[in-house]
Amino acid sequence: MSILPTVAERRRQVLVGPLPDDFLRLIKPSSSSSEPMDPSAAAHVATPSQPAVYSFVPPNTRGRISVTILEANLAKNYGLVRMDPYCRLRVGHASFETPTKLSGGRTPFWNRIVHAYLPVGVDSIFVQIFDEKAFSADECIAHSHILLPPGIFNGETIDEFYPLTGAQGEGKEGLVHLIISFAPLEAPIAHPAYQGGPTYPDGSPAHQPTADAPAAVTGPAFTDDDVKAVKEMFPDIDEEVIRAILEEKRGNQDATVSALLEITN
Incomplete structure (x- = not known):
């Protein structure tokens, strides 16, 4: 006796009946959400045609x-x-x-x-x-x-x-x-430096500021090979621009590629 299922047995295993209305359809999210929308997000939805703000601007x-x-x-x-x-x-x-x-x-x-x-x-x-x-x-x-x-x-x-x-x-x-x-380009807003400080009566010893230790000077977090690798992906972008973005992204190539894609798109 064959152990393989016959055609009749396979047909008995098939589900027969009306299909639901959402069969093979994506369920749309409900528009009446009870959670309040963030004001900044609401402003973005209200003005969809506003230009995108890029996080990086090339020098010069x-x-x-x-x-x-x-x-x-x-x-x-x-x-x-x-x-x-x-x-x-x-x-x-x-x-x-x-x-x-x-x-x-x-x-x-x-x-x-x-x-x-x-x-x-x-x-x-x-x-x-x-x-x-x-x-x-x-x-x-x-x-x-x-x-x-x-x-x-x-x-x-x-x-x-x-x-x-x-x-x-x-x-x-x-x-x-x-x-x-x-x-x-919009000029950056210059914030005034805080110049206030505690005052002391005459004759009282004032706190003498101590000189901060000079910060250690570190080299760039990337190599010429990193610049060359990014340059191969973006041959039309100037090498100095690639170096500037790598410095800002601390040598992170993925973040650098994302910034360059924003520039070229």
């Missing part, structure tokens, strides 16, 4: 620039069958890319917003438009070196088309549509 930073890469009107379609364009934006040593617009052709539309820290002394950005290839290297079909409009440093938002350069000639490859704005 002038402010935060926002560039909306809306669209491009290209002079020619360089694809054999179709053209899949994407745009690369470089601000200082950091670079950002839009998603690829499949079959975008001569009029790709991206509508990608890029937030980046603007280093001191940088007064321009560099834009490149590539055609993504499936079996070969992506081809740069247009580029433009754009001087930042002076009006953005006075609080203005500039909405403008900028000419592109490529195989058709300088400024003849089409136009790219950008919206640029700038926000300066």
